[in-house]
Amino acid sequence: MLRSNLPIFGFLLFSFFFFFFFTIVASSSTNRTQRAFHHRDRDVYSLLRFKSKADLWNKINTSSHFCQWWGVTCYGNRVVRLVIEDLFLGGQLASDSVNKLDQLRVLSLKNTSLTGPLPDLSGLVNLKSLYLDHNSFSGSFPLSVLDLHRLRILDFSFNNLTGSIPSGLVLSDRLIYLRLDSNRFNGTVPALNQSSLHSFNVSVNNLTGAVPVTSVLLRFGISSFLKNPNLCGEIVHKECNPRPKFFSPDTAAPPPAMVLGQIAQIRGVGLSRPNHGKHSRIAMILGFISGAFLLFISVACLIGAVKRRRDNNEKEKGKESTAVVASDAAETAEVAAAIQMEQESEMEEKVKKLQAAKSGSLVFCAGEAHVYTMDQLMTASAELLGRGTVGTTYKALLDSRLIVTVKRLDAIRLAGVGRDKFERHMESVGALGHPNLVPLRAYFQAKEERLLIYDYLPNGSLSSLVHGTKSSRATPLHWTSCLKIAEDVAQGLSYIHQAWQLVHGNLKSSNVLLGPDFEACIADYCLAALATNPPLTSNDNQEDADALAYKPPEARHKSLSYQSVKADVYSFGILLLELLTGKQPSKLPVLPLDEMMEWVRKVREEGEKKNGNWREDRDKFGMLTEVAVACSLISPEQRPTMWQVLKMLQEIKEVAVMEECELVLDSNNSESS
């Protein structure tokens, strides 16, 4: 009986397990989906709440998907950047709004006329850059910022913040940029000493007391502390509590007339007049006798004291009579020891760096893990990528299967750059961190050798994409690709210009590389500043002509070391025209706007005949050409800043998104009718 029912038991058992397994899988995937929706909804709710309290004039358009809103960047439907700048919002930063955006990496609301206190920000656990400058925020420094362990950039400058600057900031060891200037902070300056800090300013506040003498604050010098009238100390060149000088008028004995007057007051009589002969003679004799008596007593006491001093235990006596002096001396010794320790540690740091350089060690940039040594780098298999204006570039494959790019700088072209200058410059460049910059990971210098180590970007350069290579054909880019690449480059460039006030100096399509997701990343930034000699002329005249075409007219006849932000803007304009037309920079004509638009249109139409698989949108190309022409104007003053360029590009994107939405709505309407 049991044996005959075995198949039925087997079937029931199988069904039970199948059902059990299916339920678990289904419920876990439902949970996952629910979680994703839950996070997304929370982001939408946060943005809406932010808008409702901050955007009093309804400047932020929320009719599209939230990831398309002005200033919002998403990754996988989660908000990673909220950048709204130079816009009159006029409201407040409500609590419980942005604080829920736990995937946010960049929050920038600079110059948006926001008021009120700064809310709790401790929920922004992934935040790396926080720009709330040029607003009217009031109240105290939000302590929740101290919990943001990934924070590298903090800018609260030009607000009305009050209270003290929290000393907990000394523990924020990732901070590279701290601006608290032009507020109303009071109290003392915290003893910041994190070596990561590259930019720091607390000028124009009400700070008081001695500026702590740490090696990092010393490096910034007086310019970071200006217009705080009550600050003192070595760094601000002002003595703290100036001690009264011996024999200064303040401490000198009061004038004799006053002494006499006081004595007279104590005795209850007026000042004696000189013509009272007898009384004055008696007074004189009495005065003489009492003076002599006092002198005798004093001398006797002195002799007694000296004798007792000899007899008594010296230590005991020291404790009693010089307690105050001893504590002063201890304090002075402590301060001296602290200063000496600081100087020693500073020296140690310098010696270490020097030894590192001499012994051939790599100097890793701020926040980098030391994952390989110079020896490993030297024994890595290398492939030549190319020779450029400041050196030769190799791709190196390390043992750990890590691929890096090594740029070997040309000693002759960097001949005028001393060891310290190079080190300082590379420290600043190494502290730059932006998704559209190829990260500099480490640098090395020894005698004649200087190396820079960057990430290797696998998808080639923009130049190869636009013009093709031996192995790949050139592709005319769709306007959306042009816009995306232009926006990426503008983001990276305006970061260099704005946050760091550096310049690229050599922007061109071979210096724009494509990252793993085909995002555009700028390479070779800020190196031109080191090249003191003009570049060697290559054999390839075409290459020379193209390199020259990126240079603005004001820089054509100068050496490579000529650079400015407006020269970068010009190069960007040429790069954008190159993107739009696929023409080499030296083949681009110089034309006024209307003619340039016409020329770009013709070039695109020719391309379309050859490549019938893409369609262009004339208006979009027109708008992008307008931006390119504005950037490449002859007069540097008339060119926009990179920040303005970025805005123009984002506006074009917004127009395009709106048009697409309208199209979808129209087609939906026509289908339903």
Ligand SMILES: Nc1ncnc2c1ncn2[C@@H]1O[C@H](COP(=O)(O)OP(=O)(O)OP(=O)(O)O)[C@@H](O)[C@H]1O
């Ligand atoms: N980090 C990198 N990842 C991948 N390829 C790179 C990287 N850096 C440079 N390259 C490529 O290596 C080649 C040589 O670069 P290099 O910077 O030496 O010269 P260049 O860009 O042609 O000129 P310049 O020195 O004037 O910038 C270029 O084709 C460049 O695209």
